[in-house]
Amino acid sequence: MPKISTDEMNIKINEIFRQVFDDNSLSVREDMTAKDVEGWDSLTHVNLIVAVEKRFKVAFSTKEVMALRNVGDFLRLIEKKLGH
């Protein structure tokens, strides 16, 4: 996948969140956790992971997913996978 800027990545991540949670008003923030988003449970969490894997052509291990505490952690993990 061609290298993308952090801004582009954040826009794409926001699109994915809106799609997974079916909420067009959703704006992701780094400190956001599952408690902040209605419907963010274990099922939607994995759907989110799968959607990001597909969009950015990366793969996350369960250990990596388990270590995530908030959206910021997730963004940094994606950046790492993309070689930023």
Next chain:
Amino acid sequence: MSDTKHLSVNDAKRVFTRLSDLARETTPFFADVWNRQEKEFGARWVEEVAESVVLLLGEDEERWKDALFGYADFSMEAVREQAYFEEHRRYRTSSAETLLTNCYEDENFMMTTYLPGLFLSHFLWRHHYKLLLFFRNEVLPELSPPGFFYEIGVGTGLYSCETLRAFPSAQSTGLDISKYSLDFTKRVLGAYGVLGRYGGHQADIFKYDLKVGSADFLICQEVLEHLEDPAKLCRLLLSLARPGAKAYITAAINAAHTDHIYLFRTPAEVEAMLRSAGWDILKSKAEHAYDGKPVEITPCVAGFLCQKA
């Protein structure tokens, strides 16, 4: 498993609180299920899950963490595969060829992820727990005390354990292609004090010398979807039953997982396969994993109490 209490109500609450706290600490995105299940199934469920964990793993938090991680890994794999299924409307593979090496013979995968995850899923997945209640409350009471029963494909041994505990004079033989399923089953049965009435054999069911017409009861719990030709197993199960014997046979429907290769699209398909093999159906129950998605892409498990004429 309610006949023998190993934990007091207060101890069960203490264990459950610590378990769910630990789930929030170690697997935060998979911790919601503990409170959701508690809300739906109440104090009895809390006591049961606490007791099962303590019997199997003691009060060792490192072992609890491993099991919680195994459950999260197992669940994540299921949701990943389900996403593939939703998109393609088929399971990723329909061949049994690689299942042995990629799954059932992989000690690390089986003992740290698959089996602890599967065991916990019987309590933490709504549809699995509802089927367990169906077996306990509506299947076991329908049986005459069986002298001998088979479990074909033992998984974690939970259903053999339930049956051996319900019928103190019953003897059982379990068959599974995975050595690790049998090891895990022995651990479960040992924890509940019923291992002395059980024998486990590692074997390919279609190549093993089973006693035709010998079983008073059979259990085959979520095995059919793991086979290329489940109808063949339905016929084999019938041949093992003595006339008039009953069987409890279940199948996963529209439920993708690493080792699910045969796609049942409706409970009626499973029922038709069982009837075609020669079974009479006495009772059945189908439960879905969650609400909100079309039924054709929602994981479901269906259980059938069958009888040989």
